[in-house]
Structure formats: structure tokens, C-alpha cells
Amino acid sequence: MSAACARMSSGPSPLAGVRVVVTRTAAQSAALSGPLMRLGAEVIVLPVIRVANPPDPMALAAALLRLTSYEWLVLTSANAVEQFFARLASLDDPGVDAAADDPDRYSCFWLPAGIKVAVVGKATAARLKEYGFNADLIPGDFRAEGLVAAFSAAGVDAGTRVLIPRAAEARETLPAGLRELGAHVDTVELYQLVAEIPEPAVFEQVASGAFDVITFASGATARFFARMLEGNGVNPAEVFSAGKVASIGPVTSQAIRELGYGVDIEAPVQDMGALAGAIALEFGTAGSA
Numbered sequence: 001m002s003a004a005c006a007r008m009s010s011g012p013s014p015l016a017g018v019r020v021v022v023t024r025t026a027a028q029s030a031a032l033s034g035p036l037m038r039l040g041a042e043v044i045v046l047p048v049i050r051v052a053n054p055p056d057p058m059a060l061a062a063a064l065l066r067l068t069s070y071e072w073l074v075l076t077s078a079n080a081v082e083q084f085f086a087r088l089a090s091l092d093d094p095g096v097d098a099a100a101d102d103p104d105r106y107s108c109f110w111l112p113a114g115i116k117v118a119v120v121g122k123a124t125a126a127r128l129k130e131y132g133f134n135a136d137l138i139p140g141d142f143r144a145e146g147l148v149a150a151f152s153a154a155g156v157d158a159g160t161r162v163l164i165p166r167a168a169e170a171r172e173t174l175p176a177g178l179r180e181l182g183a184h185v186d187t188v189e190l191y192q193l194v195a196e197i198p199e200p201a202v203f204e205q206v207a208s209g210a211f212d213v214i215t216f217a218s219g220a221t222a223r224f225f226a227r228m229l230e231g232n233g234v235n236p237a238e239v240f241s242a243g244k245v246a247s248i249g250p251v252t253s254q255a256i257r258e259l260g261y262g263v264d265i266e267a268p269v270q271d272m273g274a275l276a277g278a279i280a281l282e283f284g285t286a287g288s289a
Helices: 030-038 057-065 078-089 122-130 144-153 173-180 200-207 219-231 236-240 250-258 272-286
Strands: 004-006 019-022 042-045 049-052 072-075 116-119 161-167 184-195 213-216 244-247
Touching: 019 030, 030 042, 030 272, 042 200, 049 219, 057 078, 057 161, 057 184, 072 078, 078 122, 078 161, 078 184, 116 122, 116 144, 144 173, 161 173, 173 184, 184 219, 213 219, 213 272, 219 236, 219 250, 244 250, 244 272
Parallel strands: 019 042, 019 213, 072 116, 072 161, 161 184, 213 244
Antiparallel strands: 004 042, 049 184
């Protein structure tokens, strides 16, 4: 997607005239842009990351070939769901670039009988269901810490075998917590996030501070955004302070604060609609436009 989009709803428009930057990948931006535009916002789409193949595809293939040996599969994001099934489907076609491939082109998907699937968040569960599978475990707390607690309540203990295919830069909180429960945990890099090349006109608009809110749906997105600015000779502090900073949840907010910047808006639950609603509530309360 390029440049800015504007769309007004037929009802009340609490975000009318509010310019909101969406930094998600190009493929995922619509999930946030849509709710924002329905609330009347002018959306500026500036993808700062894209999904790429993992550093060691052979290690991933080996783990997938051992899938029947695991009792639990853990998928922590919609990206993980999509890349997992694309990789699984491409095992017989090693020439496929799974990171760039569209997993929806495959006619069917499979998982070994008896394996259970745990996910983090409603969006991940919804994406999993689109592939024909229901999540067996969804924590109420949409964080790695919440999933560890849910596993503990589910009786995961010594000897339980768990596979976590994940992003190359994923946190160690989840596997470490499961190992403390006694589980045998294997992690494998499913994909990596790399810097996107921004469209110059859109980048200049954002770098100049011509926005009211900038949104982040992950800590990685915030980090890559700061690097994008620095790499183009722009002071990130000036841009982060140009408008309000909105975060999808506490883990993302913590990552933003670790970069040295504040968070003005945080979604009550890790859901794109909830993030759009939290932005609308902030501007409605403040009377800003």
C-alpha cells in the first residue's frame, strides 16, 4: 500500500481529521487501517518490516519432519500461523520461498493426530481457524507470561514435548517458563523480520511529524521504525514526540519504553479493533482532531 488513505464512516466519526500512521507489514496493515478508517481517521500506511525466510531453513525443515513427536505446538502470532503452514506445505517443494509464498493457495492443511495447538491472542486463534484448526489453549493474558500460566493450569509438566516455531528475534520468556514447568521445549526459527524499504513520499510525511498518532503492533516494529529513521538521518526522538504513540499491548509498550520513548495510548486487549477504539477514546476524551 502506498501513501495515505481516507475514508469516513456514515455514523459518528471520532477520528475525523486525525492522521494515524500504521507501521505493520503491507500484508497486515488492513487489519488496523480498516477499523481506523471506519472511525474517520486518515490513515498513513508506512510498513517498516517484512517477513523473510529464516536464517537456517534446514533446521526448520528437520523440526517439521519431527512434528509427530510433539504433544504441543505453540504459535504466537498470525505471522507464525501463516509461515508455519506455508513451510509445512512446502516440505515436498524445497524450491518454494515460503516467506514470499501465499499459504492460502494450498488446498488443504494438516497436523499430526493428537497434537494440540496453543496460541497467543484472538487474532492468532482466528488466523489458525482460517486454516481449519481450533486452538486448544488461548490464555486470557495475551502475553508469553499468560501462556506459561495457562500451560501450568493445563497440567503441562515433566516430559511434555513442546515445539515453538517463532520469529528469529523472539523473546525467551515463553520457552524458559515452560522449561521451568519441566517441559521439553524445542524452539526453531520459522521466519525473520527484515527492514522494509519505505516509499519516499510517505516516509518524508512521517519523518516530518505530519501525523497525530503513530501505532505499533509489536516491539520489533518500533525498533525497526527507529532504525529506519536513523538510517535516513532523522532523529527518532523528534518523530516519536511529534504525535501520540499508540501500542497494541504491554509487551509492545515495554519495548517502546526500552527504546527511550513514551506510550500515550495502549489497547485494553491485544486486538486491532481494540487499538483503534483506544485511539478514538483518547481523541474523543481530549477533544482533539
